[in-house]
Amino acid sequence: MFVRALRHAVSGSRGMSVLAEARELVPGGLGLERERLRRALFYVPCSEPRKILKAQQSVADCVMYDLEDGVAASRKEHARGLLAEAAAGSRRGAEVGVRINAVGSGLEDADLRAALQAERLDLVLVPKVESAADVQHVCRAIDRAGRSAVRVIASIESARGLVNIHDIAQADARVDALLFAAEDYCADAGVVRTATRRELYHARAVVSTAAHAFRLQAIDMVAMDFRNMDVLREEAKEAATMGFTGKQVIHPAQLSVVQRCFAPSSAAVLHARRIVDGFRKSCGAGFGAFELDGKAVDMPVVKHALRVLRRAELADEHTSSDP
Structure with missing residues (x-):
């Protein structure tokens, strides 16, 4: 306090x-009217009730119920069925979002139907965005559902996405943030990860700069060594100095460190x-x-x-x- x-x-x-x-x-x-507190964006597999309960009770600024990488292919439909109740039970004051499967995966439309039926929904996170069309596909579904308040986060996960980032940022007025997914980006671009993170500086700087150019938030990559709080703190402070407004989180232990680093x-x-x-x-x-x-x-x-x-x-x- x-x-x-x-x-x-x-x-x-x-x-x-x-x-x-x-x-x-x-x-x-x-x-500044567009400013929102989104220091920690906390991913929660929407197929696991135990983890959902922990997320609902967490202090995360933003709880992102995951239908994509965190959910096995055989559990996708089960996860969609848990979504509305999970969102409804989230802590008062927390932002609630859903990460759908990528546009073109064949799973995205079923994900969107489930997400847009949830009474409580602030955000849709679109993964693996490579063009403005990917974002516009999702925004049309939101429009058809009459969910005027729902905003969109575009996740940059490939070389093509990074090259097209200006078009992506301007794809629709619903776009509220750009997010950088380091592991997918490295796999796509042939980048070799090191402890220094120097190989990611350019891509992170491009995402942060593009976000600020269009008055969007910039969300930094996940710290994969999630039990190492020193590395997490170093990454988060570095991201804040680069202009990122928040960071993706995959474990409850990361929350307090990240939210302190992104608060003045x-x-x-x-x-x-x-x-x-x-x-x-x-x-x-x-x-x-x-x-x-x-x-x-x-x-x-x-x-x-x-x-x-x-x-x-x-x-x-x-x-x-x-x-």
Whole structure:
């Protein structure tokens, strides 16, 4: 739970929401209204009731019920049958999504029917996206079902998907995030995985940059060594510095580490508040840029500070919604 001092730092002495401050200080706004807290995207095989129950009770920002890789071919129909009840039982405040099988697999339409019949559904994750047409196929099904609030995450898992990422990002207004799936990408592109992750830097940077270019969220790869918290922490911090807004998670033990790494620290929140307040004071005196702690502060720095405060605001709202 945020301490009172941090809550005050987020809202400032004027008690304004961060959205209101952004509208006041940044010409044209920052698009922060689209910001959602999706630090950990937690995959749960929808064929396993025990794991479903654990996911329902977890602190994950986003619970993604999996009908794809986490479910054996012989259990697909069984998993679809459990989906609606699993989604309905998810923790209040958590985002609920479904990962369907890839478009062209022959399984995607049955997955979509099951997903769109669930009363509680926020997201459809489309795996192995290689073109805008893959996304549009799913969006048409959502439209036909009349589920206007359901958004789409496009998963980039191949060289072709990476090359076509700009078209994919603009495929439909429902697209809300781009996601990078490292293992499938490596298998497709002939990339050899190493402990340094240097071989993935380009692909990850492309996904993050494309997401921000179109004001989408960017979701980083899974840390496959899921019991090694040091590696997970290192990966998550690295991803956050690259502009990713969250990370895929495959084990409950990963949740708290990932969600801490993608939330602003107390020091970052307090510093962001000083930047925003200093900018407001500078503007009131008829100036734009100003100096803080020996460093120049101008509009790009202010925009970053507002994003930090908005993420802190969302994290506090998420914590307050926990049972």
